[in-house]
Amino acid sequence: MSDCVAGRKELWAGYGTVLGNRAVSKYVRKMTIVAPEFAERVKPGQFVMLRLTEGSDPVLGRPFAVFDADPLSGNVDVVYAVVGKGTRRLAHLRVGDSLSLWGPLGNGWSVARREKLPKRLALVAGGVGHAPFYLLLKEILALPADQRPETTLLYGARTMARFSCITDFHTLGANVRLATEDGTFGTKGFVTDLLPEFFPEDAPSEESQILACGPQPMLRAVAKWSAQRNIECWTSLESPMACGMGICFSCVVDWKKDDGTWDYKRTCVDGPVFDAARLKWD
Ligand SMILES: Cc1cc2nc3c(=O)[nH]c(=O)nc-3n(C[C@H](O)[C@H](O)[C@H](O)COP(=O)(O)OP(=O)(O)OC[C@H]3O[C@@H](n4cnc5c(N)ncnc54)[C@H](O)[C@@H]3O)c2cc1C
Ligand code: FES
Structure with missing residues (x-):
């Protein structure tokens, strides 16, 4: 066990014990890990x-x-889609098994909200992109009513079977709007089709904010829409990673500097949350 990783005291590395690892939809599982020093x-x-x-x-x-x-x-939950070798092996872990973990990593959503809270906040999620929003909603819903932004989770999927954890969000008391591409649940269409309704033309853009997490095409569409409407938008990227700690540069993205020229940023240490207006989407 260690309370310091790569000289950074806020990070922790050690072993956690699996407390639960169950399917929450056909494609997605939720794992609960006992790791108090991480939590x-x-x-x-x-x-x-x-x-x-x-x-x-x-x-x-x-x-x-x-x-x-x-x-x-001391419990930590992750929600994961089984897509390849690593997640397939995670899916086989049983209660009592141990696994290695390190973090917490990245800047988190506080980077988006550090200036002042908006009045209207849309959390836009696709696929398993809802995962980073649960803890954020928990924090927002605990705020006094007069400081709390009007917040809604706009959650989209290809089809109903691709949704997961909706009950968790409802139990938390969150507003949730759903969209499926095939119309099997919620509004038929893309999750971005829900944005104009949530942000009517007369809603002041300076009091609005969008946070988004999901597949790249969805993020691109959200970034484009928010730019057209002049609404501040922050995206959480899921760039493939190796070290997670800024050493290997496998997670770099193009990032626009104040003077309009381009630089690189590492998603693991500079993100994963970035101002959408600073990223290259084409
Ligand atoms: C900051 C961050 C947060 C994430 N949060 C979650 C989460 O909460 N839940 C979740 O299910 N997933 C999340 N991911 C994605 C997750 O890390 C990958 O799905 C996982 O690493 C795949 O591992 P694997 O060994 O099963 O797949 P691999 O065998 O490595 O790959 C299987 C397939 O998935 C593709 N793939 C792998 N990683 C990614 C990626 N990051 N983006 C797109 N395609 C990928 C590969 O190209 C390949 O086609 C996150 C990624 C990042 C960077
Ligand atoms: S994953 Fe190694 S630098 Fe980001």
Whole structure:
């Protein structure tokens, strides 16, 4: 166990114990890990690297948004889609198994909200992009009513079977609007089709904000729409990663400087949350 990673005291690395690992939809699972020293450090929008302790395949850890973290119980939840070797192996972990984790990593959503809270806030999610929003909504809903932005989770999927954790968001008391591309649940269409309704033309853009997480085409569409409407938009990227700690540069993205020229930023340490207006979308 260690309370300091790469000289950064806010990071923790060690072992957690699996408390639960169940399917929450046909494609997505939720894992609860007991890791109290990690749980007490997490801020909304940060992520964790998970690595299996048995064997060396895959050798690298895998990054996941922290869905929930409870400093009292010491439990940390991640919600993950099974897409390849690493997530398939995670899906086989059982209660009592141990796994290696390090973090919390990344800037989180506080970077988006540090100036002042907006009046209207849309959290736009596609696929498993809802994962970083649960902890954020928990924090927002705990604010006094007069400081709380009017917040709605706009959540889209290809089809109804692709949704997960909707009950968790409802239980939290969050406003949730759903869209499916095939019309099997919620509004028929893309999640971005819900934006004009949430931000009517007469809503002051300076009091509005969008936070988005999901597949790249969705993020591109949200970034484009928010730019047209002059609404501040922050996107959480899921760039493939190796180290998660700023060393390998496998997660770089193009980032626009104040003078309009381009630089690189590492998603793991400079993000994953970036001002959408600073990123290259084409
Ligand atoms: C900051 C961050 C937060 C994330 N949060 C979550 C989360 O909460 N839940 C979740 O399910 N996933 C999340 N991801 C994505 C997750 O890390 C990958 O799905 C996972 O690493 C895949 O590992 P694998 O070994 O199963 O797949 P691999 O065998 O490595 O790859 C399988 C397939 O998935 C593709 N793939 C792998 N990684 C990514 C990626 N990052 N983006 C797009 N395609 C990819 C590969 O190209 C390949 O086609 C996050 C990624 C980042 C960077
Ligand atoms: S994953 Fe290694 S620098 Fe970002």
